[in-house]
Amino acid sequence: MTRRDFHRGTEAERRHDLIEATLDCISEAGLQGATVRQIATRAGVTAGLIRHYFASKDIILQEAYKVLIARLTEKAKNLEGTPEQRLSDFIFVNLTEPVANSRSLSLWAAFISRVSVDPALAAIHREGYLSFRAELEELLADFLAGRGAPVTPARIRALAIAINGILDGLWLEGCLAGELFEESELVSIAFSSVEALIGHPIAAPTPTDRDRE
Amino acid sequence: MTRRDFHRGTEAERRHDLIEATLDCISEAGLQGATVRQIATRAGVTAGLIRHYFASKDIILQEAYKVLIARLTEKAKNLEGTPEQRLSDFIFVNLTEPVANSRSLSLWAAFISRVSVDPALAAIHREGYLSFRAELEELLADFLAGRGAPVTPARIRALAIAINGILDGLWLEGCLAGELFEESELVSIAFSSVEALIGHPIAAPTPTDRDRE
DNA sequence: CGATTAGTTATACGCTTGAATAACTGCTAA
DNA sequence: TTAGCAGTTATTCAAGCGTATAACTAATCG
Structure with missing residues (x-):
């Protein structure tokens, strides 16, 4: 042996x-x-x-959850360009690879199902969620300010909640049954929905812009 | 003993x-x-x-999943009234108790995390999802027909996907962090989003209507 | 009222789990 | 070259898992 x-x-x-x-x-x-x-x-x-x-199996699960959250949100941070470009990219990256796929959903759901059970996971989740929404609120504030629109904290907050909800829901649908729609279908639904909510058009990222990256 | x-x-x-x-x-x-x-x-x-x-533990889990899905969708079926009322109620019931609460989310997430692993659960999920969206498509078709709007299958389908996504996302947010918003806040966001998408106003259910039930 | 049987309990089995610990060894430094 | 140690393996343990089965008993029926 x-x-x-x-x-x-x-x-x-x-x-x-x-x-x-x-x-x-x-x-x-x-x-x-x-x-x-x-x-x-x-x-x-x-x-x-x-x-x-x-130190324990719980610990490695917590660390894995942190890594997952970071991976799901990192693309949406550090966006560059004009406020419009950044908002546009924010929508785009959250609904396309590598954020939107069935593996992400499977991992996300596994941890979410334990968030209400395990306080340590709940803390990690809460931090990730708040940071994500803060990022979105900042994007919205910049965008609306640039348009000369009124920017009150209450309105920004409400818009961020709504847009976050829409992105989450479409992300969910895409991950769960991605084969049922074209990728661009969900993205374009997201754009028209967000435009309707904020009352301003948003230029979608052009394919050539992305190809050059 | x-x-x-x-x-x-x-x-x-x-x-x-x-x-x-x-x-x-x-x-x-x-x-x-x-x-x-x-x-x-x-x-x-x-x-x-x-x-x-x-017959096995797997079987009882599958049966439990069926019951959960039925419970989450039954309120949205068998809606009565005009197409507008039914569409309005559809939005409402999916974002309020007893459909929207943290227990529902916790259960839902637990099963979803296994849907991609367990074919039996996947089949149950798929049936529930398709039936839910079919219900929504029927509601939308009736509503738009009543408004004299053009009703093509493609448009109905796209609208159903979008609205389903929005409801899912807001449901998710409400379940995950219900304490962060008023119940009526998410409902009203849902209404304004759906109105923007379909291009028609929808009368929200009045509190007195519901109290009389 | 006594026999029957189906619903339920009780017990046991083999296996896997997270964890603890002892034994080993590739690597580094002197 | 070699001594020492930190990183890794191997082994073991108690607890808990899903499952199987035999024993029991509450309810039913003639």
């Missing part, structure tokens, strides 16, 4: 690999499928190593 | 109680908390009885 070969990794590497393996397990087999043994197998290590990097 | 007292129930009673217990367990402790022993304890029976009524 020969002992299995292994190579020593840096802490950052290992933690990254283990979290990635955790997300893979969840997306492919649900939260129940994310056992320490499955995670370890997928990461190419033995189960005991997980406990060396994470 | 005295044997535990028990009373014999009818099949319908028992199945109902066991499914209800299953939903309670999931909403309070997540899918992982819905073990046969926990379900049995909550239903006031012993674990073995579950296998007497359901």
Whole structure:
């Protein structure tokens, strides 16, 4: 019985690999499928190593949730260009790859179903949600100010809630049954809805703009 | 050691109680908390009885999912009144109790996270979703026909997708962070969004109408 | 009232789980 | 080259899981 070969990794590497393996397990087999043994197998290590990097299974799940939220929201941050371009891009990135796909939804739903059960996950969720809406509110304020429209906090807040809801709902539909519509269909519905809500037209990002990236 | 007292129930009673217990367990402790022993304890029976009524744990979960879907959609069916009233009620019931609350979301998310993993759940989900959207398309067709507006299948379909998305998104927001807005806030956002999309005003249900029910 | 049976309990089995710990070894530094 | 240690493996443990089955008993019927 020969002992299995292994190579020593840096802490950052290992933690990254283990979290990635955790997300893979969840997306492919649900939260129940994310056992320490499955995670370890997928990461190419033995189960005991997980406990060396994470104090418990709960902890690695929390870390994985943080990574997921970051991945789902990072594209919508640090947008550049005019307020109109940024608002337009905000809508676009949230309804297209890599944010909108069935894997994202599967992961998101798995964690959401535990948010009301696990206070630690609830805290992580709340922070992510508030930060996301704050970003949207800022975009809206800039956009409306540029249009010379009245910018009261109450109106900004209401608009952000509505637009956030619309984007969430279309994201959901697209992830759940993406094969039922063209990608551009949901995006164009989102644009017309948002335009109707804020009372201003918004130029959609042109394909050539994106291709050049 | 005295044997535990028990009373014999009818099949319908028992199945109902066991499914209800299953939903309670999931909403309070997540899918992982819905073990046969926990379900049995909550239903006031012993674990073995579950296998007497359901061939496996998977089966009881599938039945519970069917019940959940029925509960989330039944209010939106069998609506009465003019097309405008029915459309208006459709929007209203989907964004207020008992459809919109954190327990519903928690249950919904738990099952959704397994839809992409478990083909049986996927089939149940798909049927519920298509039936829900068909209902909405019928409402829209009736409404638009009454307004003398052009009613092409393509337009109905696009509108149904958009409105479904908006309702889903607002439902989600309300369930996730209900304390952050008034109930009427989300409902009124929904109405103004839908009005903007279909290009016609819709009379919201009046409080007195509902009180009289 | 006694026999029957279907609904229910009780118990046990094999397996998996998260966790703890001991043994090993690739790597680094001197 | 080698000593030491931190990273990794291997093994073990108790608890909990879904399931199977045998024993019991409340209700039913002649």
